[in-house]
Amino acid sequence: MSKEHEQGMSVIVKTVTRLTVGMIFLYGVYIVLHGHISPGGGFAGGVIIALSFIHLMLAYGKDVALRKLSKKTASFFESTGALLFLAIGLLGFSGGYFFLNFIPKGEAFRLFSAGTIPLCNIAIGLKVGAGLFAIFVALAMLKLEKGEKK
Amino acid sequence: MIIYFLCLVLFCIGLYCILRKRNIIKIIVGIIIAEYAVNLLFILVAYRKNGRSPILSPDTEIINMVDPLPQALVLTSIVIGLAVTSLLVVIAMRIYEKYGTFDITKIRELKG
Amino acid sequence: MLELYILLIFMIIGAIVAIEVKDLLSSVIAVGAVGLGLSIVFLLLKAPDVAITQLVVEILCLIILIQATLKKDLPFSTTGRWFFNTVIAIGFIALFLYIAKDALQLLPEFGNPIMRVARSYLAEGLTKTGAVNLVSSVILDFRAYDTLGEATVLFTAVIGVLTLVRRQGRKKENEVIEKDDE
DSSP states (O other): OHHHHHSSSOHHHHHHHHHHHHHHHHHHHHHHHTTTTSSOOHHHHHHHHHHHHHHHHHHHOHHHHHHHSOHHHHHHHHHHHHHHHHHHHHHGGGTTSTTOOOSOOOOTTSSSOSTTHHHHHHHHHHHHHHHHHHHHHHHHHHHHHHHHHO | OHHHHHHHHHHHHHHHHHHHOOBHHHHHHHHHHHHHHHHHHHHHHHOBTTOBOSBOOSSSOOOOBOOHHHHHHHHHHHHHHHHHHHHHHHHHHHHHHHHSOOBHHHHHHTOO | OHHHHHHHHHHHHHHHHHHHOSOHHHHHHHHHHHHHHHHHHHHHTTOHHHHHHHHHHHHHHHHHHHHHHTTOOOOOOOOSOHHHHHHHHHHHHHHHHHHHHHHHHHSOOTBOOOOTTHHHHHHHHHHHHOOSBHHHHIIIIITHHHHHHHHHHHHHHHHHHHHHHSOOOHHHHHHHHHHHHO
């Protein structure tokens, strides 16, 4: 416990991070889920989700962030997002062609509408968020390894 | 027409930085600036005078919308740009680890 | 449209500062200023999706670049063919501008886009896909192949980064061990 407190930035930054990081994550999820009725979508929401974990990592050090989402889990989510997106495309063959919007459209301006588009948004959000977090963790580890060598 | 020209000037600054500078981080900066200019050109071509953003509204009918197609292309291009930038940064850090410098002329001297 | 010109000139000044300043950290932060200006320009040009994405991507890009350049020196080398290199760079840019002059005249006038394809997207977007945000309906329904290609590129970039970053491969370790044994 005491070792945890030594890593990362000062107490002020840690307290502010503890209060805000959950809200940043929730905002990312909101942007992903409402991609078809308001500005946003999978790309922006995924980057915001990745930024929330990077915020945790910058303030608390590497260990705390990796306990919440390890590098292996990030790689798993990234592959899951890619495969989910491809699977939604392939399921379109059940009705005729690739990327067919096979789910009923529903009423416009509602959260549950627009067929496969929210599902595609979720897949892309998973993929972008996990992929960018994996890139950042890899960069941080490269720096750490170099420091050890010297 | 002037605004296209200003966008082109921004691209030329990035191009000059790529061609002329010797520091690898400066070259990456040049690539980022050139990429911004290209994205901006697409959005400028899509703009319609007194247009509205391409999102429908429940109560009022919007007739004068901007072109959504270049916006969709740029949206994917931005994220690809970030991934490519991070790949370039990792390669630059590996070069720094091996040669101890970001200067490309020094790297050429140390070859072999 | 005056604010658009002001923001573009601000971006050009920021870009010149970014490439000419000698400190690497200042250079990276100047690029951040250019990107945030670009985000406001997107908002003024009625592209809110692109503006949100540009804003968050710019922040992440800045963090990655600062991490790469922190505590690294910039050896400023004035030796070599300084004059020759500058003349070649400026000559190439002049050639580029000469060719771009013709291309600029073929572009549609600012404010009047050619919307041959987009007109049908705007008219039929809601009935065919059910999505209110038409940009979202274009990237995930009408042109989902583009997004699939983008996902492939992103996946390749992530794999490339993870490959470059990992510790030294098995073959090299064996070599080191053999040398130690000898």
